[in-house]
Amino acid sequence: MEDKNYFVAISGSLRKGSFNTMTLKAAQSLAPPNIIIDHLPIAEVPLYNQDLYTEVFPEAVERLVDAIKAAKAVIFVSPEYNFSIPGVLKNAIDFISRSPKKPLNMKAVGIMGASPGALGTARAQYHLRQVIGCLNAYVMNKPEVMISQVSTKFDQAGNLTDEKTAGLIRTFLESLAIFSKKLG
């Protein structure tokens, strides 16, 4: 019997019509039967302030921590804001990183991103790789998923219509399952 791979995924954008959240949902649909991807929301994670959250963490953060801890791999699907990681995503990671449960330690991580421009969030992804290394997780090297000109690749209903991108996401998911086994 085949192993089930439980992955969790976080979108770096809070807006409803986000192309990155659409990309995350596309990955859920494209995943082979042995990979299940849970979408973890970060909208409820408050701004981190060490004065307020030394002992007790907000429930939204604890849920994130426990889900990441239980997962075989974590996927970040994020836009790029101002040549780097969106503040809202970085804030969620900062908060998670304070948990004594160290949920990201030795975890396999995959990064995807979509942008309206040509670079497909490349700058944000390399900053995020440095951040993830700090938490002693490992980001899979290849394939990189940098979706450029994203508005041409989804239809009005939010479905991914670009076959090349769909194939890339499938390869990404299968590679992440293999990579997470190596680290596990």
Place this chain on the structure above:
Amino acid sequence: MEDKNYFVAISGSLRKGSFNTMTLKAAQSLAPPNIIIDHLPIAEVPLYNQDLYTEVFPEAVERLVDAIKAAKAVIFVSPEYNFSIPGVLKNAIDFISRSPKKPLNMKAVGIMGASPGALGTARAQYHLRQVIGCLNAYVMNKPEVMISQVSTKFDQAGNLTDEKTAGLIRTFLESLAIFSKKLG
């Protein structure tokens, strides 16, 4: 009559006892008479969500935008979280960047940071430099202010006691005044 230099400064930490906020206050005290530094708070800046803030920005953001627009230079004094810019600071910058007033355009920027470890926020500073370049502001190259082992450099009352660091901050402020004139 000497020119007055109106600078604004933002701390990347929200906690009350922050060494970076102490460093910001030390800079205010150490500034020569022709440099005035206003401390701009970011604690009230909400998490950025394009669905909520397309037309009207929160008052806390508008105040930041207008103060930066009016300033000759902007100083960021920030801790490093997870090898990069704190999410709370990046979120504030992301929000400011959405303003049609483009307050950071062609602005002179200085970066300082203090950390308990050896690197003095170096990693966060180089990420921040990339972000500031995106907004078409220019970060002064030298001197770099990376305060390591910060807890040994302030007394219990929060006063900077390390003379070498004090001298560095004075040089930083005078250099920033010169640099801002070049760009202006």
Place this chain on the structure above:
Amino acid sequence: MEDKNYFVAISGSLRKGSFNTMTLKAAQSLAPPNIIIDHLPIAEVPLYNQDLYTEVFPEAVERLVDAIKAAKAVIFVSPEYNFSIPGVLKNAIDFISRSPKKPLNMKAVGIMGASPGALGTARAQYHLRQVIGCLNAYVMNKPEVMISQVSTKFDQAGNLTDEKTAGLIRTFLESLAIFSKKLG
């Protein structure tokens, strides 16, 4: 009478058919009458070894140093090798940086790059920006010239045929002339 702007340009590739050297030559052709661009070769710069070159520098290096010192602005046109600056270009910069004449100090710098892929040397450019900052030169923020799918933009004779790229290079050169005046 109009000011003449004397710029120098360095290609990060040594091979004869290099698209980046072609881009450099295209910039020479596209430059307005008040901008002259000298192409500085780096093929003769040996591998840097502090044991061999403490006092006397190779003539090829001294020529680079003096030409850069005399220029109003320096343009780097470079490929990306392995997600970063080509070793040959970095080696030339390392060598130049050892000169007591400090030719890059407070110099205006512009960066262009061309690649067969989608990112147009973005990763190399952000590393190069960090390096240039170390030497206390300032890299112009905008426009960024990242030429992707470069083989489709030149003809067999090595002439730039893509009008959009040509326009971008013209804007880049005019902006660099203005930027160099600010710093000067």
Place this chain on the structure above:
Amino acid sequence: MEDKNYFVAISGSLRKGSFNTMTLKAAQSLAPPNIIIDHLPIAEVPLYNQDLYTEVFPEAVERLVDAIKAAKAVIFVSPEYNFSIPGVLKNAIDFISRSPKKPLNMKAVGIMGASPGALGTARAQYHLRQVIGCLNAYVMNKPEVMISQVSTKFDQAGNLTDEKTAGLIRTFLESLAIFSKKLG
């Protein structure tokens, strides 16, 4: 019977009295009996030029390629030049990367560095991490070995005298042996 771990190490400096080469030699001495570290020289690697080396590679490069291919892990011990990787080291990596044998693919990599200043080559190390990721090798996250104020940590004969640094290097080597098993 215990496994033997065959590691190779490359110094990023060519000069004889290099503190980074001394650090490499210290690692050879400090290695436990089950770890053997071969020092691979890069002084003979010529400047990369695609016109000259398309089919046949210089022997110095082929020796590097084969030794890396045979090793369980690769250690880079490098100074920082101008806030980044030395050109001579980057050039050697660029050359190696052109080999169809892809010697670094899925290889475990460790990075160490020593500098006279406070940052201990941090900036060069993060650039090098990005480069290594391009070649589909994985850099061990922890421990990071960033040796600051290096001249105070070796004696005149080139022996490492700082016990804390010696302990860190021992931990680094043992961790790299474990990490290379995971990837292998």
